[in-house]
Amino acid sequence: MQEKMNVRVKKILLAICRENDYVTLSTIAQELGVSARTILRELDEVESWLAARGCSLSKKTGAGIKVSANAVQREEMLALLREEQEEIIYSPQERQMFIISELLQNQEPVKLYNFAAILKVTEGTISNDLDKIEKWFAGHQITLVRKPGLGVYIEGRESNIRKAMIRFIYENMDEEQLLRMIRNYIKNSSSDPKDGIENRSRKRLLNLIDKEVIRRLETSIQAAEQKMGYKLTDNAYVGLIVHLALAIQRIKKNEEITIDKEFLNELKRLPEYTVAGDMAAVIATQFALPIPEDEIGYITMHLKGSRNRSDTFQSAGQPLGNFELVKLAREMIKVAEQTTGYSLAANENLLIGLVNHLGPSISRLKMNLDIRNPLLDKIKAFYPDLLEVSRTCAAVVEKQLGVTMPESEIAYIAMHLGAAIENCAKIAKRIYRCAIACATGIGTSRLLATRMEKEFDNIKIVDIISTIYIEEKWLGEQKVDFIVSTVGIENCSLPVVTVNPLLFEEDKIKIIQQMKMTKKQIPVSPVRKENPMALKDKLNALSSYSEAITRILDNFFLREDRDSRTMEEVIDKISRTLGEEANQARLAQAIMRREEKGGTFITGHGMVLLHCRSEAVKTIHFGAVKILNSIRVINGKGQPEDVKLAVIMLAPEHCGKIEMETLSHLSRMLIERPEFSGLLTTGNYEEDFREISHIMEELYKTKNRQLMGD
Known part of the structure; x- marks a missing residue:
């Protein structure tokens, strides 16, 4: 009798047996319409199938997976796979995911035999699944109620049920998938009968979001963006769409959310509250629904938490500014030193990293917004000791600010500490x-x-x-x-x-x-020490840094490009904007020559760095162009990716070393501070100028300290 095979395992095997090279999990996941996490769960069965046929699965970090087999073996396996009979077999995780999605939406009890019939298992198996699910609901302060003869249902506060819905969606989809699914759902709301249980579960929750609701909400969000003067990031857009859509459906069912009155009064003092109130008024008119004041508070929290910057946030009348953040970060570092025995206090990168990270994180925590960390599972698996150190450090923040640090945020702190500890733990080695x-x-x-x-x-x-x-x-x-x-x-x-x-x-x-x-x-040779700089040279150097910073600030520009379809068109427009009439063609050629030597697309960031040195410009320039109709290019990994932002850095052919260093510092910040590139993509001129001024001020202070001493 021919063996039946899980249909997803078969599709994974077909995908990797057709390829000679490594295939990333995300590529396979996109092809199958599931998450990379789901593909990961099936790999044990994939490996077992290959092993039974004398082959193995090769895994390579950053590259993906591939079948270790010769051409003949591949053809034989492909032939076998085409003959394999398929059977839809749901894993425990898939069954539990489906049951959770149904219970979150049903106000009435559901019979166990209904789940058993859909999932093709016994009621006993469903009962075991419910034991596991009960813990998940308990973690969200929701009670799973089982009544013989009646069925199973959930009980809990409306705010907890909504949070659980949103957490469930994000646990099973990354933001890019969710954004894509919402966009596709607008275009076509019909279900595909070939969808797996995972996609069906996701779409069941998204069915709460009628496509006409999404269209109307998008209009409201766009109006809010205009009033605020900046666009929401994809992350914030998804979060707000999901929150508002769920809110509308729950309000229709008379399920209203509540918020602490003291905190609501605090939110009312924020400029975002006015925008949220306007949004609520529009939504109330569009959907003929009363939008309670508490709901406006939640919309305010989403708008406030959408910024790519560490804005200060009022708590009990006191702003949490940079001084408090530095003090907090230093105390955390002190705790880390005591716990690990490593000397970390002098690590300036650690201090700056923690300060830059804590600002926006504390804001989100105080507003009860989720913090998601895609690396959490890996950090828990590979660095449990570091996570415990980070947990101890997080207690400093919890005690002083009265917030609870989620595990995702603790893992972010672990990432900062890990880099510093690794640097301290260097063994004597050849430099x-x-x-x-x-x-x-x-x-x-x-x-x-x-x-x-x-x-x-x-x-x-x-x-x-x-x-x-x-x-x-x-x-x-x-x-x-x-x-x-x-x-x-x-x-x-x-x-x-x-x-x-x-x-x-x-x-x-x-x-x-x-x-x-x-x-x-080459043997190791001592490098002769340079003679210390004279005071006059130090002052001249500081003066040069000051002049370079002034030129960058004077020449900063921010543009929007609505028409370009290729990078060549973008470059041509930049050259016409910045180059003198006689030098426009020379500048365009100089940028293109640099691009021909190797593309400067920053893989994974949706950003290209257009830069060159040319006599077509007389001084240094830094600026950005928002590409509103994103341009698709091939990234550094040979995969298609969209360009949404072009960062421009130009310098004269014969440019001073300090000017070059100052300009280059901004390109470094694009990677070290993701919020900087995010702000260039979504912010307005004033916001971007303030951020660049802040970065330049930090650089000047650092150079002053290095040259003149503390």
């Missing part, structure tokens, strides 16, 4: 000296330097240089072991490692191989 190079010496080289500093604690970056101006004699005097470059370099006596600016896994391997070769060839 390699390298120079970072790109075609211009600005932009991508600074991104690469940031990535290398995080990945390699045994590499000292001596300088960031342009491939056009390589002074090999000077590099030799500095005892540089090798150059790491974003573009190829010809006729160079030093070893050159060519990598992607974002430093993918294969790039790290190249650098490690070069270090091994260097270790064999």
Whole structure:
């Protein structure tokens, strides 16, 4: 008798047996219309099937999975798979997911035999599933009620049921999937009979959101964006759509949410409350529903929590500003030192990282908004000790501010601490000296330097240089072991490692191989110490930094591009905007020549960094162009990705080193501070200018401290 196979396992096997190379889990998930987490759950069965046929499954971090088999074996397996009989078998997780989605929506009891019939299992199996589900509901302060002869249903406060609905959606879909599903749902609300139970469960919850409701809500949100002067991020858009749509359906059923009156009065003092009130008035008219004041408070919280910045938030009449955040971060670091035994107080990167992170996080916690961390499961699995240290540090915040830190936020703190602890735990090892190079010496080289500093604690970056101006004699005097470059370099006596600016896994391997070769060839030599700078030189340097910062602020620009369909069109418009009439064509050619040497798309960020050095410009420029009709390009991993933002960095051909360093610092912040690039994408000119001013002020203070001392 021919063996029956889980239909999803069969589809996964077909997907990987057809390919000779690695396939990412997200690619397979998108093809099957499920989450990457679901694919991960099926891999044990996939491996068992392959092992029974003398093959294995190869897994590679960052690359995905592939079948370890020759061409003949692949063809044989593909033939077998085409003959396999399919049977829809639901895993315990899928059954429980379906039951949760039904119970969240049904106000009436559901009979166990109804679930058993749909899921093709016994009532005893459903009863076991309910035991597991009961814990999930309890974690959301909801009671699962089982009454013999009547059925099963849930009881709990309306606010907890709504939170559970939203948490359920986010547990089973990432935001990109959810955004895509909502968009598709607008276009076509019909269900596909071929949908698996996972998609059916998701769509059952999304059925609460009528497509006409979404259309009307989008109109309200767009009006709110205009009043606030900035666009919501995809993250905030999804959160607000889901909240409002669920709210409308629950209000129709007379299920109203409540909010603490003192906190509501606090929210009323925020400018977002006025916008939320206007939104509520429009929604009330559109849907002929009374929108309670408490609901307006919740809308305010979503609008307030949508910003990509650490705005201060009033609590009991006192703003939590940078001074308090620094003090809080220092206390957390002190606790981490006592717990781990590592000296962390002098780690400026850790302090800055925690301060930048805590601001928006505390705001969200105080407004009772979710904090989601996609790396939580990995951190729990691989770094449990670090998570416990972070939990101890989080207690400082909890005690002082009276908030409860969720595990997702504790995991974020663990990520900051982990990098600092790893840096402290360095063992004595050979330090390699390298120079970072790109075609211009600005932009991508600074991104690469940031990535290398995080990945390699045994590499000292001596300088960031342009491939056009390589002074090999000077590099030799500095005892540089090798150059790491974003573009190829010809006729160079030093070893050159060519990598992607974002430093993918294969790039790290190249650098490690070069270090091994260097270790064999070049002995470690002490580098002579430079003579200390004279006071006059220090003052001149500070003056140069001041002038460079002033030029960047004077020349900052923010544009919207509604028409361009290609990057060439974007570049042409930028050149016409910034270049003098006689030099516009030269500037466009210079930017295009830089692009031809290697695309500067920042994979995973929806952003391209257009930069060059050219005599077509007389001074340094930094700016951004929002591409409203996103342009699809091939990213650094060879996959299609949309460009939503072009960041422009221009410098004269013969530009001073300090000017170059100052301009490059902004490109570094694009990666180190995701909220900066997010603000360039969604913010207005005034917000962006304030953020850049803040970054430049930090840089100036750092240089002043380095040159003049504390």
